[in-house]
Structures are given as C-alpha cells and as structure tokens.
Amino acid sequence: MTNLFSSFDPSTNFNLSLNWLSTLIGMLIISPMFWLIPSRFNILWMKIIYILHKEFKTLIGFNKTQGSTLIFISLFSLIVFNNFLGLFPYIFTSTSHMVLTLTLALPLWLSFMLFGWINNTIHMFTHLVPQGTPPILMPFMVCIETISNIIRPGTLAVRLSANMIAGHLLMTLLGNTGSTLSLIMINFLIITQILLLILESTVAIIQSYVFAILSTLYSSEVN
Template sequence: MMTNLFSIFDPTTSMMNSSLNWMSSIMALMILPNTYWMLNNRYKMMWSMPMKMMNNEFKILLSIKNNKGTTLMFISLFMLIMINNLMGLFPYVFTSTSHLIMTLSMALPLWLAFMLFGWLKNSEKMFTHLVPMGTPNVLMPFMVCIETISNIIRPGTLSVRLAANMIAGHLILTLLGNTTMSVSMNILPMMITIQMLLLMLETAVAIIQGYVFAVLSTLYASEVN
C-alpha cells in the first residue's frame, strides 16, 4: 500500500505486492469497448456524442473533404490522455501522464512521422514554411533558424506541457491536504471549500490538456499535409 499521496509520482512503488502502477493507464480502457451493445444506451451515447464533435472539428483542422478515419488517431489520443488525467485525480492512483516517458512516447513518434512525411512528400512546401510571407530578405536566414528550432522542440513542448500541468495540480492539492490536517476548526470550512474548487479546476485542466495535446497534434499534421 502506498504511504503518501506523493507515491503516485513514483513508478517503482508497489500495490498489493505487485507493481501495477503502469497498468493503471490501461485499466479504464477495459470498460470502454461498446461493440457488444446491440442497442444505444446512455453509456454509448456519452462516448459517441463527444467523438462526433471531435471528428467534425478535426476534419476542419485537417481540411479533409472525404473523411475515411483519418481523425480517429487524434480522437483516440484525446480519449487516452483525458482518461489517464482523470484517473490521476483519485487518491493513490498512479498518474502516468505526469511522467515524460509517457507523454514523450506519444508526442515524439507523431512528430517524427509528420516530419518524415512532410519532407519526403512535400519538400517544397516544407521549405516555404521556414520563411513566413512578407519576411524581409535580411531576416530570412534568422527566420529559417528560428522556425527550424521551433519545429525541433515541438515534441518537447507537447510532452512537458502535459506532464507539468499534471504535476503542478497534484502538488497543490497535496500541499493543501497536508495543511488542512493542522488548521483550526474556524479555517477548516474555508480550506475544504478551496480544495473542492481546486479539484473542479483540476478536472477541467485534465480534459483541456488532453484536448490541447490532440488539437496541436492535428495542427502539426495539417502543416505537412
């Protein structure tokens, strides 16, 4: 059993005499498949409605006229990140998205695939992206360097943004929880109210961070398409 709430950031801790921390990232996926439902129910509608909305939005971002499942990868990425973020809000549940090994393993292959596809299939357009329109001739070499660096650091910014937001929210909730144990009864209702508001904020952040990760990945894909 974990000794404190900070143990959720430690992948080496064990639960029930077995290291199942990384398994928590796929445990929720076991109840998601709805293939075996013959009729539409509330559970199926709860997942189908946001997926349809995300599909329509990603089609616009990718400028796809005939959608044949291209957006499914980004919708699945959003769902995976959102589920892991929300699971991390429960006490003593390992937060896999707070580790760079998890976030970078999602951002780096996507970025590498986009770059390889863009430079091999659309080399001329990739070169034009390095120099924005209206750039003076004197600044063109500097703009090429700046755009190249910005393209290289994209997987790092995607992964660090997600991991940092998850870590920061958990640490704030943990510090307030430890402080609540030693405050007087007069301040206790205010501390509990603040914790409830922060928990609501963290729930929104968990959903928004998954959305931001998926949307930015979609925008990076639209640049090389």
C-alpha cells in the same frame, strides 16, 4: 507518504513499475458502453467523438484520407481517461510523467516530419520562411522556424505533464496541512479542495484537447 513526490513514483512493491498498469484502466470504462446500446454513456461518448471529428476534419481538410481523425480522437480518449483517473485517490497519474507524454508526442512528430520531408519537400522548405519576410531576415527566420519545429514534441510533452503535476502537488500540499488546522479553517480547506478538484477536472479535459488539437495542426502543416 514518505515525501511530497511519492504520489508520482511509478515503482510499487519489489521495485517493479506496476503503477504504469493504471494507463490501461481506461479500457475498463469502454466495455460497459456496449452492454446496452444505446446506453446513456454510449450516446454521450458518441456525441463527443462526433464533435471532435468535425473539429479535427476542419483542421486537416475535408479532401484528405477518410478516417484520418481516428488517431487524434484515440489520443484524446487515452489522455482524458488517464487525466481523470489521476484525480481519484491512490491511482497513479501516468500523464504526469514525461515518459508517457514524450512517448505519445515524439513518434507523432517524427512521423509527420518524415512524411512531410519525403513527400512534400518543397512545401516543407516554404514553411521555414513565412510569407512577406524581408530578404535580410530570411537566414534568421530559417533558424528560428527550425528550432521551433524541433522543440514541438518537447513542448507538447512538458505542457501536459507540468499541468498535471502542478494541480496534484497543490492539492497534496493543501491536504497535508489539514491535521494542523482548526475546525473553521478545515471547512475553508474542504471548500478550496472541492474548487481545486473542479478546476483539475476542467484542466484534465482542456489539456487532452490541446494535445490532440496541436497534433492535428502539426499534421495539417505537412500536407
């Protein structure tokens, strides 16, 4: 490894960004689920999907279009697969790059905004001024609400990529010190790395859930 950030470099041989193909490795996990139905993995995944469907449906509203939770469940699945695969050695973590996270967040936010402003214009204007705001503060509240609305895709993208980078960098930094430590300290280092790996596994699930749940909240606001 030439430097600390080489594990986040998307380019491989011949200066091609073939590392991005790791984003599609999650597809290989899906197909074995259907070799034997109901397999244990299939039952587990269907339970997860059902729980997520109930969560998202509560936020979106039960009277809305059928299948509206499908896009958010797919989004959760894509992010959680990539976050987990990034924990394996020598597998490129695509979710630690703003290129992927912004590609997921920006079209979602743009489509919600276009849908909201075209179909529910009055409803969108009422969101700019929270209920019970004094008249003198209304211009400031409009500015604040507009700015917070504009930065939403950025905060979604940065939150996911920063959390992925932080954990991976910490594990890399600790791992690089292993060759200079004594035998007792190496044992402590291994225990620390295992605990960090467990933490990163939970972060992988939590961050994908947060991304999907916030996208659902933003979509529920425009209806």
